[in-house]
Amino acid sequence: MFHSRICLILALLAALLTSVPYRTVAQADRLEPRPPADPQITAALADVSAQRIQASIEKLVSFQTRLTLSAQDPDSIKAGHGIGAAREWIKAEFERYSHDCGGCLEVKTDSFTENPGDRIPKPTLITNVYAVLRGTDPESPKRIVLVTGHYDSRNSDTFDASGIAPGANDDGSGTAVSLECARVLSKLKFPATIIFLTVAGEEQGLNGSAHFAKMAKDQGWDIEAALNNDIVGGDRSPRQNSEIVRVFSEGVPLAATDTEVRRIRNLGGENDSASRQLARYIAEVSRTYKTAARPLIVFRLDRYLRGGDHISFNEQGYSAVRFTEYREDYNHQHQNVRTENGIEYGDLPRFVNFDYVANVARVNAAALASLASAPAPPAKVRLQTKQLENDSTLTWEASPRGASYEVLWRDTASPEWEHAQPVGNVTHATLPLSKDNVIFAVRAVDGAGHRSLPVVPQPER
Numbered sequence: 001m002f003h004s005r006i007c008l009i010l011a012l013l014a015a016l017l018t019s020v021p022y023r024t025v026a027q028a029d030r031l032e033p034r035p036p037a038d039p040q041i042t043a044a045l046a047d048v049s050a051q052r053i054q055a056s057i058e059k060l061v062s063f064q065t066r067l068t069l070s071a072q073d074p075d076s077i078k079a080g081h082g083i084g085a086a087r088e089w090i091k092a093e094f095e096r097y098s099h100d101c102g103g104c105l106e107v108k109t110d111s112f113t114e115n116p117g118d119r120i121p122k123p124t125l126i127t128n129v130y131a132v133l134r135g136t137d138p139e140s141p142k143r144i145v146l147v148t149g150h151y152d153s154r155n156s157d158t159f160d161a162s163g164i165a166p167g168a169n170d171d172g173s174g175t176a177v178s179l180e181c182a183r184v185l186s187k188l189k190f191p192a193t194i195i196f197l198t199v200a201g202e203e204q205g206l207n208g209s210a211h212f213a214k215m216a217k218d219q220g221w222d223i224e225a226a227l228n229n230d231i232v233g234g235d236r237s238p239r240q241n242s243e244i245v246r247v248f249s250e251g252v253p254l255a256a257t258d259t260e261v262r263r264i265r266n267l268g269g270e271n272d273s274a275s276r277q278l279a280r281y282i283a284e285v286s287r288t289y290k291t292a293a294r295p296l297i298v299f300r301l302d303r304y305l306r307g308g309d310h311i312s313f314n315e316q317g318y319s320a321v322r323f324t325e326y327r328e329d330y331n332h333q334h335q336n337v338r339t340e341n342g343i344e345y346g347d348l349p350r351f352v353n354f355d356y357v358a359n360v361a362r363v364n365a366a367a368l369a370s371l372a373s374a375p376a377p378p379a380k381v382r383l384q385t386k387q388l389e390n391d392s393t394l395t396w397e398a399s400p401r402g403a404s405y406e407v408l409w410r411d412t413a414s415p416e417w418e419h420a421q422p423v424g425n426v427t428h429a430t431l432p433l434s435k436d437n438v439i440f441a442v443r444a445v446d447g448a449g450h451r452s453l454p455v456v457p458q459p460e461r
């Protein structure tokens with residue numbers, strides 16, 4: 001009954017407005033007001049501590065080097081030197097947070113021996129450390145959102161297993177973000193599962209994240225979003241912009257099949273990978289929570305000549321983005337600590353802006369908490385294309401916790417969603433807009449106003 005009423009209203013709207021450009025319709029439906037802030041999430045963001053992040057980064061630096069090829073024997077771990085000591089400290093830190101929340105985190109390791117390769121001279125044990133905050137909803141715990149940083153470091157020489165490699169920014173900062181998100185979010189409960197991950201092997205060739213993402217794929221994990229933080233230290237160079245954090249995302253998905261690539265070409269889907277929906281979601285969440293660090297969405301897989309752990313997740317077909325500070329100082333990355341011609345080289349804590357890292361952690365925590373609170377995205381979203389017509393009809397499958405749905409759209413040339421039309425608790429909607437002129441998506445909304453990731457429809461003939 002309700003369904004047909006909604007359809008009728010939309011049809012009436014369509015009849016009224018067919019001769020009017022859609023932007024007029026849109027005046028009332030503008031993405032304003034923004035999705036509401038959840039007071040529980042607002043409180044968690046206030047709990048993020050720059051001092052704790054500083055302490056985490058300084059502790060990571062104290063291990064002298066965290067090169068993946070560095071020491072991990074019991075004596076070195078005891079002496080607090082090398083990647084093994086870093087690994088054990090991260091594990092203990094997650095366990096401490098878990099203790100504080102009555103054992104709410106499952107602290108785990110993913111260890112494997114990597115075979116020799118370009119940057120790995122001999123078989124090497126690599127260990128990812130992670131903590132799982134299991135979802136509380138019987139329908140949702142299989143849904144996973146994940147945050148990651150790499151805890152390995154390097155200096156000028158990727159094979160220097162004993163030289164100093166502080167890695168304060170790259171990627172002590174990202175590791176600290178993952179830890180701090182675990183600390184503040186483990187005090188809350190969410191319907192979906194959150195994983196706080198720290199990986200090794202990044203500097204040797206993304207080995208740790210590649211293993212983890214493949215394991216997830218092989219075991220059928222439903223990872224909805226992976227947030228990779230790599231170089232989010234806000235290096236204190238004079239031209240830094242500490243109000244901005246870049247968010248990189250893939251365009252045509254690395255895992256797209258030939259058929260999918262053909263569809264993307266035909267229909268203009270180059271800007272609508274699931275990873276780009278995630279990037280847009282992060283930008284929207286940042287506006288909802290008025291975070292001090294604002295995402296600068298970059299429609300690019302990663303920076304020129306560079307890669308990162310989000311790519312490992314993209315390769316397995318998961319949505320993943322990379323957070324990186326606005327302006328990198330290459331004298332403070334992958335460099336032996338030294339002073340030459342008055343220039344200081346090396347990735348030292350004193351170049352890191354801990355307040356900035358905390359602000360980036362808040363953007364991450366807001367996105368993780370929003371996604372983990374939201375219903376699953378609607379499944380099988382389709383755009384009817386059986387006949388030539390100027391209206392657009394969308395259909396989808398109900399999401400288990402979805403109380404209602406919104407149809408989003410934007411100009412094909414616009415970077416972000418421009419309009420949202422609430423359509424109620426239905427599984428289809430007809431809008432008086434030509435599908436040829438806009439890009440549509442549908443998202444699920446729960447009773448408290450948490451929004452799922454939007455899903456761009458596939459055409460149905």
Ligand SMILES: [Zn+2]
Nearest residue numbers: 170171230231
């Ligand atoms: Zn890095």
